[in-house]
Amino acid sequence: xxxxxxxxxxxxxxxxxxxxxxxxxxxxxxxxxxxxxxxxxxxxxxxxxxxxxxxxxxxxxxxxxxxxxxxxxxxxxxxxxxxxxxxxxxxxxxxxxxxxxxxxxxxxxxxxxxxxxxxxxxxxxxxxxxxxxxxxxxxxxxxxxxxxxxxxxxxxxxxxxxxxxxxxxxxxxxxxxxxxxxxxxxxxxxxxxxxxxxxxxxxxxxxxxxxxxxxxxxxxxxxxxxxxxxxxxxxxxxxxxxxxxxxxxxxxxxx
Amino acid sequence: xxxxxxxxxxxxxxxxxxxxxxxxxxxxxxxxxxxxxxxxxxxxxxxxxxxxxxxxxxxxxxxxxxxxxxxxxxxxxxxxxxxxxxxxxxxxxxxxxxxxxxxxxxxxxxxxxxxxxxxxxxxxxxxxxxxxxxxxxxxxxxxxxxxxxxxxxxxxxxxxxxxxxxxxxxxxxxxxxxxxxxxxxxxxxxxxxxxxxxxxxxxxxxxxxxxxxxxxxxxxxxxxxxxxxxxxxxxxxxxxxxxxxxxxxxxxxxxxxxxxxxxxxxxxxxxxxxxxxxxxxxxxxxxxxxxxxxxxxxxxxxxxxxxxxxxxxxxxxxxxxxxxxxxxxxxxxxxxxxxxxxxxxxxxxxxxxxxxxxxxxxxxxxxxxxxxxxxxxxxxxxxxxxxxxxxxxxxxxxxxxxxxxxxxxxxxxxxxxxxxxxxxxxxxxxxxxxxxxxxxxxxxxxxxxxxxxxxxxxxxxx
Numbered sequence: 001x002x003x004x005x006x007x008x009x010x011x012x013x014x015x016x017x018x019x020x021x022x023x024x025x026x027x028x029x030x031x032x033x034x035x036x037x038x039x040x041x042x043x044x045x046x047x048x049x050x051x052x053x054x055x056x057x058x059x060x061x062x063x064x065x066x067x068x069x070x071x072x073x074x075x076x077x078x079x080x081x082x083x084x085x086x087x088x089x090x091x092x093x094x095x096x097x098x099x100x101x102x103x104x105x106x107x108x109x110x111x112x113x114x115x116x117x118x119x120x121x122x123x124x125x126x127x128x129x130x131x132x133x134x135x136x137x138x139x140x141x142x143x144x145x146x147x148x149x150x151x152x153x154x155x156x157x158x159x160x161x162x163x164x165x166x167x168x169x170x171x172x173x174x175x176x177x178x179x180x181x182x183x184x185x186x187x188x189x190x191x192x193x194x195x196x197x198x199x200x201x202x203x204x205x206x207x208x209x210x211x212x213x214x215x216x217x218x219x220x221x222x223x224x225x226x227x228x229x230x231x232x233x234x235x236x237x238x239x240x241x242x243x244x245x246x247x248x249x250x251x252x253x254x255x
Numbered sequence: 256x257x258x259x260x261x262x263x264x265x266x267x268x269x270x271x272x273x274x275x276x277x278x279x280x281x282x283x284x285x286x287x288x289x290x291x292x293x294x295x296x297x298x299x300x301x302x303x304x305x306x307x308x309x310x311x312x313x314x315x316x317x318x319x320x321x322x323x324x325x326x327x328x329x330x331x332x333x334x335x336x337x338x339x340x341x342x343x344x345x346x347x348x349x350x351x352x353x354x355x356x357x358x359x360x361x362x363x364x365x366x367x368x369x370x371x372x373x374x375x376x377x378x379x380x381x382x383x384x385x386x387x388x389x390x391x392x393x394x395x396x397x398x399x400x401x402x403x404x405x406x407x408x409x410x411x412x413x414x415x416x417x418x419x420x421x422x423x424x425x426x427x428x429x430x431x432x433x434x435x436x437x438x439x440x441x442x443x444x445x446x447x448x449x450x451x452x453x454x455x456x457x458x459x460x461x462x463x464x465x466x467x468x469x470x471x472x473x474x475x476x477x478x479x480x481x482x483x484x485x486x487x488x489x490x491x492x493x494x495x496x497x498x499x500x501x502x503x504x505x506x507x508x509x510x511x512x513x514x515x516x517x518x519x520x521x522x523x524x525x526x527x528x529x530x531x532x533x534x535x536x537x538x539x540x541x542x543x544x545x546x547x548x549x550x551x552x553x554x555x556x557x558x559x560x561x562x563x564x565x566x567x568x569x570x571x572x573x574x575x576x577x578x579x580x581x582x583x584x585x586x587x588x589x590x591x592x593x594x595x596x597x598x599x600x601x602x603x604x605x606x607x608x609x610x611x612x613x614x615x616x617x618x619x620x621x622x623x624x625x626x627x628x629x630x631x632x633x634x635x636x637x638x639x640x641x642x643x644x645x646x647x648x649x650x651x652x653x654x655x656x657x658x659x660x661x662x663x664x665x666x667x668x669x670x671x672x673x674x675x676x677x678x679x680x681x682x683x684x685x686x687x688x689x690x691x692x693x694x695x696x697x698x699x700x701x702x703x704x705x706x707x708x709x710x711x712x713x714x715x716x717x
Contacts, residue, residue, distance in 0.1 A: 063319075063648045064316050098493055101400075101402045102403050103492070104400055104409065106397075108399075109400075121398075124379070124381050124385060124387055125381045126380075127315075127320040127321060127379075128405055128492075131321055131494060134493045134641065136317070136641060136643055140310070140315075142309050163381070164309035164380065165309060165310060165381040165383075166380060203651055230485065235642055235643075238493055238642075240493075
């Protein structure tokens, strides 16, 4: 092996460390829009699980609602022939995430599970990640939020409460993934079994429109769900390589 | 005004400039007092309130997380651009007319950069952790993200502040020495320190000249890169209307444009209130006016190009952005910007306007209002219309933000007012370089002031 070859391979390894190509897991969610009823249970579940503050009415008016998962609504047509389309939108956990490159302090980065993580302690609040995110799913803490009694008693002890000046977003319920990993380790397994971990939104969805799992496992439910011909990514043309796959709604009226 | 009758002598330069440092009128103290009061009440008070309360004190909301703080940041960085850059370019091209104005222009650079850095502190959510954006060795081995354009920004601005402060300081050393030799008391001790033992020997002059030119050459690419990098904060995002390759030259031109207009404003004030009528003349305004008109034309061209790129892209997102910019909620501001930055400066085609002071002042202020609007629009219009229509929204600055904009102007004024009393705001030795070598006859001032050709203030012509 010549010096040049060694140099080139060393450089490649430096530029692309293994974990960037090969994650331990590749957590993926599919959202079947044909099954989704837009009930909003996922939004509520997320709010409860992740200690998301309730911004309140006046803040909602100023466009400062806090919802890691939101249901976007689009009206089509003129009255009386109106049609409502909706799509649940959460952090897409992009593999080529624009938000990760811009954070000056690396408060948001890609972890070994292929998750786009947010480190609240490290965040200095430049808010550039929220501008860079084309999905607009990052939420900023404009104040120190508080929970009126007795709501403060229902805060999830596994999740931090975020300070003012910190960005936050959907984590695919990373605390649950961590817990499942610990259980797997205790049982002497190397990997989490399919279906062993579910984010709060998936667990709650009454229509089972949301499926969560590891797409590296070809037999997992989510891998099968992804292979549906209706599958697409939101804003695919931006090449952010999202980990959330939507299954298109089949419109009976469209013919 | 008697200066026009009498030929300006070398001693006059020393007398005039040192008088501007030593003799302080009541008006100065009143202005300084007002500036400090406004800074405290309009800048620091709302800022502390915001620190306590959270960024929610500003008008930011979900699509528009960036607001006027960032617009002000770009504005101040932009304003900083002409001072040192212009001074360096003119130094290298041996422009004589630079010599009376460059000190105040460079001071403008320095103070704008300081205000800009403060604006970053105001902007971020947790400024008490801002040092994490600096690459310093630490126990946790945590480094900033070197891929981030914001980090490039931190580096570029830190380098620029360092470079331009060394540049202004080095250029002032002979002047500090001149002031040292003419002052007493605490001022004397201060200038003894500042002049670093300058004696005015040939070797010293030679080294100063060499180092000065060296730094000038070094700073020119630096200044261009700083605002290019600031533009990457925006251009490297995917946001329609920001994600454009034209952004780096657009920002650089805009920066030099607003900076040059800023110099005109500052020069007008200096001329008027520091009695520098003989040094800052119509020639300076004429030349700066020519520069402004060229910059205004380039700026207009880039604006047209930006619209064209949006239209030519043929995507619905860019169309929407374009339509929103031209006819949407912020459209009045857009057309105001076009009026102030593209239309009004065309008046300077007329030489009469370029050489008259008040119209030039008005135009320069109009340009800077327009340029602030431009920065505001870059932040506001683009964020309001992004990819997902559900997340569209409108951003209106809050009272706290408006107050901080006003306060930052006062902060800048305060710093500048303190500066003009410490540093000679017109370069003593370089102005002398432009003058004829004095002859014995017809200059009675020599005998009066005991100034001999071998005086310690030094002059290379001697």
